[in-house]
Amino acid sequence: MRTQHEIGTRERIVRATSRLMQRQGYEATGLKQISQEAQATLGSVYHFFPGGKRELAVEAVRHGDREFAEFLTAAFDRVDDPAAAIVACARDLATGLRDSGWLDGCPVTTTALESVGRAPEIQRAAEEAYENWRTVVRDRLRRSGLAEDVAHDLAHTVINTLEGAELSAQVSQSEAPLEIAGRHLARLIGSYR
Amino acid sequence: MRTQHEIGTRERIVRATSRLMQRQGYEATGLKQISQEAQATLGSVYHFFPGGKRELAVEAVRHGDREFAEFLTAAFDRVDDPAAAIVACARDLATGLRDSGWLDGCPVTTTALESVGRAPEIQRAAEEAYENWRTVVRDRLRRSGLAEDVAHDLAHTVINTLEGAELSAQVSQSEAPLEIAGRHLARLIGSYR
DNA sequence: ACACCACTAGAACGAACGCTCTATCCAATA
DNA sequence: TATTGGATAGAGCGTTCGTTCTAGTGGTGT
Numbered sequence: 001m002r003t004q005h006e007i008g009t010r011e012r013i014v015r016a017t018s019r020l021m022q023r024q025g026y027e028a029t030g031l032k033q034i035s036q037e038a039q040a041t042l043g044s045v046y047h048f049f050p051g052g053k054r055e056l057a058v059e060a061v062r063h064g065d066r067e068f069a070e071f072l073t074a075a076f077d078r079v080d081d082p083a084a085a086i087v088a089c090a091r092d093l094a095t096g097l098r099d100s101g102w103l104d105g106c107p108v109t110t111t112a113l114e115s116v117g118r119a120p121e122i123q124r125a126a127e128e129a130y131e132n133w134r135t136v137v138r139d140r141l142r143r144s145g146l147a148e149d150v151a152h153d154l155a156h157t158v159i160n161t162l163e164g165a166e167l168s169a170q171v172s173q174s175e176a177p178l179e180i181a182g183r184h185l186a187r188l189i190g191s192y193r
Numbered sequence: 194m195r196t197q198h199e200i201g202t203r204e205r206i207v208r209a210t211s212r213l214m215q216r217q218g219y220e221a222t223g224l225k226q227i228s229q230e231a232q233a234t235l236g237s238v239y240h241f242f243p244g245g246k247r248e249l250a251v252e253a254v255r256h257g258d259r260e261f262a263e264f265l266t267a268a269f270d271r272v273d274d275p276a277a278a279i280v281a282c283a284r285d286l287a288t289g290l291r292d293s294g295w296l297d298g299c300p301v302t303t304t305a306l307e308s309v310g311r312a313p314e315i316q317r318a319a320e321e322a323y324e325n326w327r328t329v330v331r332d333r334l335r336r337s338g339l340a341e342d343v344a345h346d347l348a349h350t351v352i353n354t355l356e357g358a359e360l361s362a363q364v365s366q367s368e369a370p371l372e373i374a375g376r377h378l379a380r381l382i383g384s385y386r
Numbered sequence: 387a388c389a390c391c392a393c394t395a396g397a398a399c400g401a402a403c404g405c406t407c408t409a410t411c412c413a414a415t416a
Numbered sequence: 417t418a419t420t421g422g423a424t425a426g427a428g429c430g431t432t433c434g435t436t437c438t439a440g441t442g443g444t445g446t
């Protein structure tokens with residue numbers, strides 16, 4: 001079937017790009033490596049992504065966006081109290097990071113930083129990802145009874161602190177930053193009750 | 194004078210590397226661009242840094258380390274209350290980021306992320322930078338009367354949240370994440386009084 | 387005056403990069 | 417069966433990369 005085939009190869013390329021850029025960043029990831037990892041050829045890559053590496057990076061960032069948004073949503077669905085859900089998120093991020101040999105950090109951050117001021121489409125996609133994640137957090141905080149502006153600001157800090165803690169955990173190969181971040185975020189949220 | 198000359202060229206190379214990698218990251222920064230920006234030749238670069246790009250990146254990260262440590266220390270010296278000093282830090286980071294056209298983020302983070310699992314010496318230098326900054330914060334928090342373990346944990350979150358907020362501010366070209374981070378960190382610290 | 391050496395200078399190397407191009411394959415339609 | 421067009425395949429383009437290498441310069445110590 002053609003349609004299934006199309007989806008298959010395209011998806012494999014996007015997924016491979018996302019994982020490689022998550023681990024190595026944008027610049028260090030080559031198109032030949034992507035095509036090998038995706039079990040596709042260079043011709044297929046340019047067939048599906050005529051915009052080349054840039055377009056591929058945008059799709060990879062969007063893939064990481066959806067991935068982490070689902071991770072967040074799942075945590076909030078699993079645990080009733082939003083503060084407790086965030087603690088669970090931090091813990092899960094820590095164990096996931098450790099289990100990957102400290103290699104799989106945020107699938108967006110490295111590419112985002114490399115693109116700032118140099119590749120606007122990629123930067124935009126990263127910005128949308130962060131905004132998307134904040135929206136998930138803000139909605140759950142509001143549902144739990146917090147005021148709109150409080151929830152809005154907390155969503156910023158929840159995402160940013162998790163982001164910073166994950167980066168720190170990765171660089172120092174330690175789960176501590178994420179554990180501490182979870183505890184502090186829960187305390188901060190609790191202070192608004 | 195030879196000594197002065199040596200220090201001059203070497204320092205220019207390190208500073209140029211630090212600024213370029215701060216803006217573009219490790220992979221996107223070429224040695225030719227560095228030598229041009231530093232007004233030195235490729236020969237001089239390899240004379241002072243026989244280890245090549247890797248060694249240069251380590252020195253650049255250490256330079257960024259010292260730079261931000263001095264920035265933190267100056268803020269704590271200027272403002273008595275540590276929580277207020279951190280708010281001032283966040284505000285200064287935001288205005289500095291805006292004034293640079295949102296280009297000059299953390300001088301360590303991008304290079305650190307690119308080096309994870311691929312260049313251990315660089316990763317180590319970045320780890321030492323974060324640890325160094327945490328020590329500055331922890332000491333000041335302790336001096337203000339907080340218990341050792343509380344100050345230790347808060348230092349982690351202060352640095353990580355500032356880091357995450359600066360990244361978010363840069364990507365979204367907005368001062369809001371840093372302003373919010375400053376307020377939340379002050380509130381969190383205040384909750385331990 | 388001479389020898390020395392830190393430093394400057396940039397040409398040149400092989401490798402890898404993103405990307406283009408042409409050729410081929412194969413399933414679906416007429 | 418013939419035709420069509422999406423998809424695959426990879427050789428090859430020009431460029432740039434990090435690095436090496438040799439040659440040259442100029443101040444310093446004897």
